[in-house]
């Protein structure tokens with residue numbers, strides 16, 4: 001998605017930034033002036049400039065997470081003017097440009113706020129809960145070296161394309177930050193759907209959804225109440241249809257698991 | 271002087287790897303595997319595929335990354351695709367052709383045996399990734415789709431929209447998470463390797479600093495694998511992610527690992543031009559765009575500032591099609607980048623700065639419709655729009671070359687082991703397969719080849735020589751010395767009473783490097799850089815300011831630590847470039863060129879790998895040489911005309 005544009009001239013703004021020295025310390029907003037900023041500069045570059053100024057004055061710069069700065073690694077995670085990843089649909093914080101703001105504006109910048117993502121410092125949160133959900137089933141159990149030829153298993157283009165839509169999740173956690181219940185449904189649904197749509201995902205289809213959902217619940221993520229703020233905040237505009245798909249998957253798996261005949265033997269052989 | 275034994279097996283090229291695996295490599299029995307601990311530093315394509323596969327084999331694996339999750343490694347940003355010699359298009363591809371293209375693309379500066387192995391296992395990579403559920407692009411019949419990339423005349427590139435690296439990394443990450451869930455791998459996020467520990471001449475551990483808490487820890491192991499990516503951020507501005515760094519490989523270099531061909535850097539022809547001095551990174555526009563986009567500049571200088579739409583067809587110079595008719599817009603990266611620079615040098619560059627050329631899709635839109643183009647490249651057009659505020663469906667993209675990849679890296683043998691026994695290096699961090707220039711879509715291939723299909727075999731050859739349980743204790747003096755070394759550097763940085771932020775120095779280093787060790791290099795320029803860099807480094811230690819403390823999350827300190835290493839590495843790059851008195855691939859010395867501006871190699875004098883060996887701070891490093899023996903291909907003048 002492409003951002004709308006406003007300014008073409010240099011602008012001056014005030015950054016109202018959440019500062020918090022550590023996980024257990026209290027935090028507060030602090031205002032920093034950002035003068036004469038080029039409209040083609042990214043918001044993160046604006047923070048770089050402010051940080052260099054703070055450093056020169058001997059103050060600690062603002063800690064914020066970033067890496068690729070092109071919307072793919074999922075590291076950046078700012079709530080900008082109350083919205084995870086800012087005013088524009090389908091972009092990450094790092095793809096928010098100065099031209100989207102007005103001269104004289106005060107821009108509020110906070111960390112993602114969600115109980116399962118505790119603040120580490122300033123604008124940086126701990127999102128390791130997502131790795132734990134992945135470990136619970138976000139994979140196809142295939143050992144290196146064992147597969148068949150890649151074209152031995154044709155996959156209809158439409159399924160592959162839809163799986164790719166789901167797979168484009170960058171794991172940033174904006175869905176959680178946007179949800180008043182801190183639900184991780186969109187994140188989990190994207191992974192579950194990707195594999196449910198592909199033949200490779202079938203053998204573990206039921207185990208996967210049951211286990212990932214359970215882990216999500218155990219980690220303290222909340223319930224989905226179908227407001228779809230998650231999709232609206234998602235930098236990859238992942239559709240909430242995948243949540244509906246996951247709910248079907250979950251129901252199907254619960255029924256199948258309840259009635260599945262199971263072998264009682266676990267013995268190996270000589 | 272280091273012993274550089276390439277360990278390339280004898281016998282016919284096509285049989286080397288198969289026979290070596292079957293007859294020469296030692297095995298570790300399954301019951302013994304769990305007695306060995308292996309440290310993997312990095313979880314990009316190379317690190318995560320290695321860590322997952324070694325854990326599947328039964329080794330105890332610890333994996334360290336600087337990111338808050340292994341899924342965020344820089345590999346995630348790769349756009350265009352991954353090569354494999356599947357010949358699914360029936361267009362004449364084969365393992366040999368992929369091998370040959372890669373050797374030629376690298377301007378005859380890579381090891382034949384390594385490259386052939388890479389081409390062989392490329393087909394297994396695609397099978398593996400598809401089995402993991404990587405959603406590659408497909409045709410309506412359900413089979414995998416391909417596109418072409420620079421330096422090849424066949425379509426062998428597999429892709430997942432413009433997000434191939436993301437999908438491959440998430441595949442490898444899922445394998446890693448699967449093994450982590452079984453406690454077969456322990457993953458340590460936000461944990462930076464800050465030094466390597468050598469015990470009795472072998473790599474036996476690392477020192478790390480936790481980036482959230484500042485805690486410094488020691489880790490002992492039976493073998494250490496570095497898969498920490500490339501070092502292009504020496505230039506400050508590059509297409510790399512901001513955290514990409516050289517610290518792990520540089521610390522290994524300072525502990526005795528040789529650095530192979532540090533000056534071989536790749537400048538990618540299609541990136542978004544620089545727009546201001548606040549700029550923090552350069553964004554790549556995937557090379558795949560050159561499948562359908564046509565590159566041009568105005569024929570007349572006076573047209574350069576005009577609206578491109580107003581320049582008639584006959585006044586446009588499609589210079590790549592003109593100079594390289596058989597490869598056209600798909601000429602290799604080094605060739606295309608230099609051609610763009612020559613156009614700008616002639617005064618025919620476009621855009622405000624005159625440092626740019628057009629990448630034009632109007633013909634493609636006529637042929638495929640706008641929707642057709644959107645389906646292939648939509649996300650790239652969106653990125654372009656976000657950054658430049660221009661709509662490339664309506665007006666041509668402006669592009670310019672930027673630092674993108676480093677072919678150089680730690681020297682490794684055929685087993686991917688450095689000259690320090692027990693230290694292995696995978697992915698972009700090693701120097702191995704791309705010679706003096708990497709072809710597009712070959713880095714992803716190499717990272718996964720190293721991790722899934724090479725190291726699982728070759729590490730056993732080393733571990734079989736180590737008694738199970740002989741791993742040294744982390745209480746040994748060598749660990750303490752390394753830890754003290756790390757603490758010393760941190761203390762020195764934090765106690766500096768200077769005035770300028772780290773970025774100030776990193777920018778200046780980048781400017782020196784880009785000017786003198788970038789797309790074109792000269793003796794004078796390199797000698798100049800070799801004076802300027804040490805002076806700037808000295809200023810750095812005097813005048814840098816690093817606020818905050820060592821025992822919390824401190825991003826200034828992280829960067830200061832990395833930039834300190836960039837200074838030293840930048841100097842070595844210039845020294846290597848100065849010493850290599852020839853032009854080859856990405857290393858272009860203006861003194862050594864043909865009248866048409868193409869690279870003039872000197873195989874007689876430089877048909878070798880330069881492997882630099884550290885001799886101590888303030889001392890000149892030693893230049894070791896590994897001769898390149900071409901048994902199958904004849905080194906010849908590379909032509910894409």
Ligand SMILES: Cc1cc2nc3c(=O)[nH]c(=O)nc-3n(C[C@H](O)[C@H](O)[C@H](O)COP(=O)(O)OP(=O)(O)OC[C@H]3O[C@@H](n4cnc5c(N)ncnc54)[C@H](O)[C@@H]3O)c2cc1C
Pocket residue numbers: 311312313314315316317334335336337340342343344345346347348349350351352434435461462463464497498499500509510511514515517518554674675696697698699710711712713714715717
């Ligand atoms: C924008 C872009 C697009 C590209 N597109 C393509 C493409 O289409 N096709 C292609 O083949 N190649 C492409 N490449 C190149 C390719 O992406 C990289 O060469 C490759 O992904 C490198 O993988 P890697 O595993 O070696 O390292 P990386 O992915 O860089 O991973 C490095 C890992 O090391 C860790 N690390 C680093 N330092 C330390 C330390 N000191 N301590 C602990 N951990 C550390 C990091 O956390 C990370 O996990 C592209 C590159 C760029 C920049």
Ligand code: FES
Pocket residue numbers: 065066067068069070071072073074075076092093094095
């Ligand atoms: S920094 Fe990578 S997505 Fe924003």
